Amino acid sequence: MPALIVVPARFGSTRLPGKPLLAIAGRTLLERVVSVARTTAALVGDCEVVVATDDERIADHATAIGTEAVMTPDSCDSGSSRACLAAQTRAAKPELVINLQGDAPFVPPAVVAGLVHTLREGRADVATPVYRLDWARLDRLRAHKRTAPFSGTTCVRATDGRALWFSKTILPAIRDETRLREAGSFSPVWQHLGLYGYRMAALEWFAATAQGDYETIEGLEQLRFLEAGHTIATVEVEPPSHAMSGIDTPQDLKLAEETIARLGDPFAAH
Template sequence: MSVLVVIPARYASSRYPGKPLVELTGATGISKSLIQRSWEAALRVAGDVRVVVATDDERIRQAAEGFGADVVMTSETCRNGTERCAEAHEALGGEYEIVVNLQGDAPLTPHWFVEALIAQLADDPDASMATPVLRCDGRALNGFLEDRRAGRVGGTTAVFDARRHALYFSKEVIPFSAVTYGDEDPTPVFHHVGVYAYRPAALSAYPGWPEGELERLEGLEQLRFLENGHAVRCVEVESRGRQFWELNNPEDVLRIETMMSQMKAE
């Protein structure tokens, strides 16, 4: 099965302009850009996989080509990473069997997350897209709840049906539970991880669908699939002790570097 892994990257981030080019120092003391570390993470995915960086910025193109990445130039009008992936796939001929969106701000994404998405989407003909979820333990759930009490968004949660097709994604903590959980206790709350695998037909249609009210309110691009009647497969994955975090703000740099320093030297 042919797979295209697209790393969408834009320079003009409202929260962190120039984010893809920020330098991160790994366990060996070597400094590499965020986009390079995300590209290297994508290269670890097993199978018949092609990895490309999709951007609308010349600075990112030059940097990516400098470390050996294939680059697809996309338009400045893409509203999110899914639209950028759709444009990149079309530019490359639109013939891949599965397209993966590995976001350019998530260099710690384990390769087995992506491999699980590809496998389960291939086995679920009714799903247009697949995305990973992690079951929260009590510690993680209590952290999410504390963030919400403080007015912060601590992460996205997901609920799904018996077929593991998504019912909803939210930046609120869902489902509600009145139970008190210990730090190590499993809970009914699942943390959504922002990686996506798409069937090409649904991905191609996505940019033509209007932004729905739920997508706009939550700020979650995957809700456009649900609002247009397309099944999203939630794939439960295991962290295997791996820490990961997305780089959204300047203060996340130190957090990610600390996590990298605790991993096997790379």
């Protein structure tokens, strides 16, 4: 089942213009994400990598680091829409598309590979990773949301791993929490990693369909699938050691370099 990893990379970030070309510990952000994509492709087989961008400077840099680039309109309203357009330009359409955001350099290749394997082996329309929060992580998430209520997404999932819902609110509400804390080290809360794998048909449906009501309210594009009855498989992964969801500000760049200095550079492992 042929797969394509698309790295959407826009130049025009409001808070950090040109961020795919900015360096983190000697490697550009784009170079780091492409390295994750290439390693994943080698792990899963029958998989290609392409950078989808709206800017010639990013396309030139992709070419310089040995990766194919495709130009997509700056009118694309999401990374998923940009990934869909990039996939549609292929001579032979892939059956699976992974949207590996161009500002997420710390995603382990094994996590991305897990999405490909899940889609190849199952029947879900979409696959996305989640990890279970221990009580300490849940406490930190609650504290963080006091100042940044729309940072961090939780997932409610069925016993077979199907996603039942995603929310910026911490779900589920926990009754008798003291007893549960005494009973085990893990909470019932799952946190979502913003990474998606799609069947091509599902991705094309998404790109052609207007936002759903709850998607608009929560600001979560995956709710468009759930509102319409599509199946999202959640893939359980280990909590990320490099706990950064993306690079959005100059402060994030500084924090990324500090994280690499403390925990080691994942680029070297690729």
